[in-house]
Amino acid sequence: MQNSRLISLIKKEFVLEFRQKSTLAGILVYIVATVFISALSFKKIIHPTVWNALFWTIFMFISVNVSGKSFMQETKGKALFNYLYYNPRQFILSKIAYNMLLMAVLSLLTFFFYSWFVGSMVQDLGMFLLALLFSSSAFSGVLSLMSAIASKANNNISLMAILSFPVLMPLLLVSVKLSKHAIDGLAWSVSYKYLLILMMLNFVVVALATLLFNYLWKE
């Protein structure tokens, strides 16, 4: 019963998203356009550090745009309905799970377009994809909660950025470091501790979000 509720909530998110295809298409255009602009302005990137930094900057803005608006559509009426009908823990978990899935796909797409337009420099593809996957899930966890906070504070878009950027920074720095290792093709024995930290951060973020959302929930 509990789990089926959760799955149906996640399903609901997907249905809502696909019913309004314009948002999803908008995000795709956003990704392609950003990558294209950077490809045009940089012409050719020779230095792996620059490649890495640019990729993660693009990634960060995309994730703030995608997961950041997960609570933006919640009008007063909808929020009241959700409050009466759902369990807060399931509700936030469904949001996080949905954002994680979406961000996993979108980050892979970003990487695909980025390597297509700008050129790929990654030597250890497996490690890079792992870094991408874990950081996109941790990002969506943080951003889901931040979006919930921002939606309670008058849904201010700039507030979303102010709140989430400093909190995302530790995550971003670990991901940048890890993906730099993957680009340079370093041995896994060097990078595994960063991967462990990313996983731990994932766990911490999801646990905190489920715990704290309960208190945001009440009006």
Place this chain on the structure above:
Amino acid sequence: MIKWWKILSALLILYTLVWGMLGSVPRLDILNETIRNVYYHVPIWFAMLFQMGYSVVYAIKQLSKNDLKTDIISNQAAETGLFFALPGLLTGCMWAKFTWGTWWTFQDPKLNGVAIAILIYLAYFILRSSIDDEQKRARIAAVYNIFAFVMMFVFIMILPRLTDSLHPGNGGNPAFAKYDMNSDMRMIFYPAVIGWVLLSLWILDVKKRLALLRHKQNEQ
């Protein structure tokens, strides 16, 4: 009536100010006499972290009790902590200038951590000011406070231990690792830590009383 620990704090800080300058210190390369900054720079950061911790404890209390007073205390502690970040940064910048040769560097995870901690608390105050309803503000600010503190803790405490840092104890530069600080220095350093933490509590006490009085006045 002045409480005894306030007098103790003033005495301890006075003692460390005087003996920090007069006491003997080990002669180390690069650091030279700047090692005396350890009596001021480090305790100030301890005081800041203490206040941030205080703020988080009251944020947790706020969520469990839903009492506006705890929210006020939590906010005041965060303000006091941010206030201590300023002298902490200034003493740190000065020290960096005379030992590493630069006021600020992006290479050091602790410096980055501090910059981000300051950004986080500024965001916290902006969040507070953007919500009008008191009860709602108390709850939402507490949630952000707890979440941000955990992320900051990861950043300041765990990440520097993984990467190279210019700070002592993390990288390979000469400094007051455990064996560098001799017993003379410890006799000043530990009282300094206690003194500055007590001073931060004193400031918090005054701010807290003022804020609670204002709150009472508004209620009537």
